[in-house]
Amino acid sequence: MSLPHAILTALLEKPSSGLELTRRFDRSIGFFWPATHQQIYRELGRLEASGQIRALRPEAPVRGQKKEYEVLPEGRAELARWTAEGAAPRAVREPLLLRLRAAAVVGTDGLAAELERHLALHREQLADYREIERRDFPVERADEENRLQHAVLRAGIGLESFWVQWLAETLDTLPAEPSRPSDAPRACDPSDRP
Amino acid sequence: MSLPHAILTALLEKPSSGLELTRRFDRSIGFFWPATHQQIYRELGRLEASGQIRALRPEAPVRGQKKEYEVLPEGRAELARWTAEGAAPRAVREPLLLRLRAAAVVGTDGLAAELERHLALHREQLADYREIERRDFPVERADEENRLQHAVLRAGIGLESFWVQWLAETLDTLPAEPSRPSDAPRACDPSDRP
DNA sequence: ACCCTCATGTAAGCTGTTACATGATTCA
């Protein structure tokens, strides 16, 4: 149940319409909580129905026309409540690691190319984040108020750095010849205890 | 569509029943692709229906009794196909980062405690992974066949290390006094361009 | 008139989560 709170945060930062929110998600909150416009419209509807946000200029509920929302006190309270509440860290869910496990059983055909592709993508994302940091958090400004936003960005940078390093390292240790499924000895789950 | 392939991998490593799979997921594949027993039973049903796996001892489809599955050639082929296929890296989805962004707007009450809690959990998980590494991948064994499994484990270790470091660092830069919502200046999305 | 873009939605399908139901086996 994080999307409504992501939207409340974005709307508190700046009242917006659905499509504006979608675009802002694409270049900021969406880096760690992506959402499509369909999700966002649905959630805006729910938040409005439950009295946490309201439309500015409510006299024009026309279909093809812009509809801007702002957060009501109830919405701000709910967001504050949620912020203080605890939750377990999200489990990692990364298909690439699954592919490695699968490759250990059925052979590493095509795996190196896939790792290369990921490496390029993560390098790109890392460069983007570094550019944002250079632009929005210059060193000379001791960030008093932007400290939290900077911490979030540093998380993105750290994660991308990790993947770049791990992918490069893993590519290095990959055998030159892809293993063929039939040749491969029966792999055994290393953390299985019989 | 990764869960069926995770199950195929696990079944190729060792034919198992639904509950056995659930337990094996809990201590190995589930670290990067968690699944509950309900998901696993549902997926086993689908894989059996589509002819990718089959039950050993098919003469006993009794409800409360163990039912072991093995992978058929079709299943192995499908897994090999999927392994070679490309996919974009999974987007990060981490509510804690969302909470930081929200805290920048509504105040940092309770945030330090939440960060401490996560720090403890990640330290624990990191210790678990290191223990597995020590046990299953001792340095003296140049791993020829277990190289891929080791790479997966190193990814887990790297990710947990990152979080531990980032959380400690972020806790350090957190102000001693929690900011009150009303005092806080209007935060502005750092990566927004008007 | 036509097309493009902006903008707001609807619908269907799949995945994941939570709670509950049912039968078999074992042990006190």
Added chain:
DNA sequence: TGAATCATGTAACAGCTTACATGAGGGT
């Protein structure tokens, strides 16, 4: 017999993904 555990499911719902639908406004 009764309780605990092992084992296999069902049902309902929430969230996410993908594809499509509809309308307004502006330009050619």
